[in-house]
Amino acid sequence: MPSGASQYGILIDCLYVFVLAGFIGFEVIKRVSPLLHTPLMALTNALDAIVVVAAIIIAGRHSSTLSTVLGAVAVAAAFSNMVGGFLITDRMLRMFKLSKPKKR
Amino acid sequence: MNHILQQQLIDLAYIVAIVLFILALKWLSSPATARHGVFAGEFGAALAVIATLCDYQVIEYKWIIVALVVGAIVGIPLGLVPMTAVPQRTAMSHAFGALAAAMIGIAEYYVRVPNISKFEMVEIALEVIIGSLSLTGSLIAAGKLQEVLPQRPITYKGQNIVSLSVLGAAIVIAIWLMIHPGARQLFPAMIVVSLVFGVLLVTPIGGADMPTVISLLNSYVGLSAALLGFVLNNKVLVVAGALDGSSGFILSVIMCKAMNRSFTNVMFGAFGQVQASAAAVKEERTVRSATAEEAAAILGAASKVAIVPGYGMAVAQAQHKVRELFDILTKKGIDVKFGIHPVAGRMPGHMNVLLAEADIPYDRLMDMDAINPEFPQTDVVLIIGANDVTNPAAKTDQGSPIYGMPILEVDKARTVMVIKRSMSPGFAGIANPLYYEDKTLMLFGDAKGFVGDIVRELTGGGH
Numbered sequence: 429m430p431s432g433a434s435q436y437g438i439l440i441d442c443l444y445v446f447v448l449a450g451f452i453g454f455e456v457i458k459r460v461s462p463l464l465h466t467p468l469m470a471l472t473n474a475l476d477a478i479v480v481v482a483a484i485i486i487a488g489r490h491s492s493t494l495s496t497v498l499g500a501v502a503v504a505a506a507f508s509n510m511v512g513g514f515l516i517t518d519r520m521l522r523m524f525k526l527s528k529p530k531k532r
Numbered sequence: 533m534n535h536i537l538q539q540q541l542i543d544l545a546y547i548v549a550i551v552l553f554i555l556a557l558k559w560l561s562s563p564a565t566a567r568h569g570v571f572a573g574e575f576g577a578a579l580a581v582i583a584t585l586c587d588y589q590v591i592e593y594k595w596i597i598v599a600l601v602v603g604a605i606v607g608i609p610l611g612l613v614p615m616t617a618v619p620q621r622t623a624m625s626h627a628f629g630a631l632a633a634a635m636i637g638i639a640e641y642y643v644r645v646p647n648i649s650k651f652e653m654v655e656i657a658l659e660v661i662i663g664s665l666s667l668t669g670s671l672i673a674a675g676k677l678q679e680v681l682p683q684r685p686i687t688y689k690g691q692n693i694v695s696l697s698v699l700g701a702a703i704v705i706a707i708w709l710m711i712h713p714g715a716r717q718l719f720p721a722m723i724v725v726s727l728v729f730g731v732l733l734v735t736p737i738g739g740a741d742m743p744t745v746i747s748l749l750n751s752y753v754g755l756s757a758a759l760l761g762f763v764l765n766n767k768v769l770v771v772a773g774a775l776d777g778s779s780g781f782i783l784s785v786i787m788c789k790a791m792n793r794s795f796t797n798v799m800f801g802a803f804g805q806v807q808a809s810a811a812a813v814k815e816e817r818t819v820r821s822a823t824a825e826e827a828a829a830i831l832g833a834a835s836k837v838a839i840v841p842g843y844g845m846a847v848a849q850a851q852h853k854v855r856e857l858f859d860i861l862t863k864k865g866i867d868v869k870f871g872i873h874p875v876a877g878r879m880p881g882h883m884n885v886l887l888a889e890a891d892i893p894y895d896r897l898m899d900m901d902a903i904n905p906e907f908p909q910t911d912v913v914l915i916i917g918a919n920d921v922t923n924p925a926a927k928t929d930q931g932s933p934i935y936g937m938p939i940l941e942v943d944k945a946r947t948v949m950v951i952k953r954s955m956s957p958g959f960a961g962i963a964n965p966l967y968y969e970d971k972t973l974m975l976f977g978d979a980k981g982f983v984g985d986i987v988r989e990l991t992g993g994g995h
Binding site: 435436438439441442443445446449450453454455456457458459460461462463464465466467468469470471472473474475476477478479480481482483484485486487488489490491492494495496497498499500501502503504505506507508509510511512513514515516517518519520521522523524525526527528 | 546549550554556557560561562563566567570572573576577579581583584585587589590591592593595596598599600602604606607608609610611612613615618621623626627628629631632633635636638639640642649651652655663669702746749750753754757760761763764765766767768769770771772773774775776777778779780782783786822871874878879880882885888889893894895896897901909946951977
């Protein structure tokens with residue numbers, strides 16, 4: 429177990445990362461056209477499914493039956509989001525086409 | 533030593549993944565580069581997952597592989613749903629994201645307890661509360677969108693007090709756990725109370741407010757993932773969660789602005805009830821109606837047409853007929869555009885996806901701010917299944933429940949045609965004075981059938 433002081437350090441580190449990432453997210457996502465708001469939500473869901481990496485560790489480190497079961501459920505739930513999210517985002521984006529040049 | 537090197541490589545993979553995630557969102561800003569974004573995201577996610585599978589802490593692969601297979605079996609069909617089902621699919625994926633985050637938080641609590649500090653306990657408790665309430669909240673939202681549950685707001689007296697007391701109970705338990713982290717029998721109680729709160733939170737919210745609710749749940753799920761990153765000191769989770777959270781937050785703000793309402797008003801306003809009384813005071817006024825033949829003649833004679841779609845178009849599955857209409861009018865040299873209100877449909881961007889699926893080029897899809905200045909030069913506006921977002925009362929009638937909401941200013945066009953089943957007000961129950969104006973023609977019928985009839989008149993009529 430990390431000591432109180434290093435736990436405080438971890439918290440502050442994570443807060444820095446959180447604030448900066450939130451700021452980048454805000455600036456980047458603000459520029460996404462309303463046209464693509466549905467694919468945006470599908471894509472951020474797929475990216476959020478990266479929690480699967482934490483679930484993999486918990487399911488695989490074998491600390492107790494309970495944590496293995498919970499971890500495995502989390503792996504399945506998150507991975508379904510990852511697979512389904514990327515798949516549907518790509519399907520949606522493929523549908524967005526420009527007008528063909530007008531024949532005169 | 534070997535472990536340290538391995539950990540460094542994993543950290544490196546995570547950093548690359550984070551960069552790719554940010555690029556993915558950046559490339560999404562334009563439809564031209566958006567698909568690169570998906571590829572970048574996939575690559576980043578795959579890299580992070582493979583790196584994690586090599587982590588020395590992972591000693592047992594059996595259940596991971598089973599879970600990955602199950603996840604793929606569930607996820608692939610969810611990625612292949614028809615576009616009309618995208619809102620409920622999105623709500624389901626929020627539920628899965630919340631489920632994963634809650635499960636991991638719960639597992640971490642039981643691994644660490646009783647050697648758990650106050651810092652950790654606060655993070656875990658917050659994470660599990662938000663994850664749990666987002667799980668049940670998203671399931672209720674999905675149920676409403678799938679119409680398994682009633683779409684209208686379900687309200688009762690003293691609702692907000694009950695809901696907030698339940699949330700209060702969860703927070704009290706969390707504080708108690710922070711003071712006495714060993715009280716492990718209380719932890720399940722906190723989970724149950726949070727799950728109940730999620731149900732109470734979304735049940736009173738009506739179908740028309742779903743775009744805001746879905747966005748808000750999106751940001752909760754992101755927040756829970758970020759908090760999980762705090763608990764596990766895993767920066768890739770913090771970043772992905774922060775990106776998801778800020779995306780959901782931005783969308784919620786856009787949706788709220790588009791309805792001129794605040795978060796609290798959406799969450800606790802019990803919108804549906806207020807309108808029921810407003811609709812009661814209704815006077816008899818005359819409307820003009822037209823047949824498909826007349827509508828086709830008017831459209832055929834126009835030079836600039838704007839089509840305003842709403843949720844009714846999605847319900848009637850009329851988007852493909854609308855595309856046929858678009859093709860015929862365009863072929864006649866008529867300039868056809870689509871005016872899309874931010875809250876049209878059941879989730880942000882819902883109409884755009886449906887119309888894009890029907891092969892309508894995206895340069896014809898205009899958002900509210902882009903199309904509003906064009907209405908005065910527009911000959912005909914055809915409204916298909918949209919109501920409140922075109923209601924001029926939002927601009928003129930201070931007593932209207934939607935007063936102040938930005939609308940598509942269709943009443944500035946020369947002629948307005950509205951396809952609607954009957955004159956009964958929609959479920960929001962707000963009377964629309966647009967329908968009684970002299971320039972307005974009501975086209976009574978089913979959206980898909982009526983558009984089909986117009987198309988037939990235009991092809992057969994021979995102008």
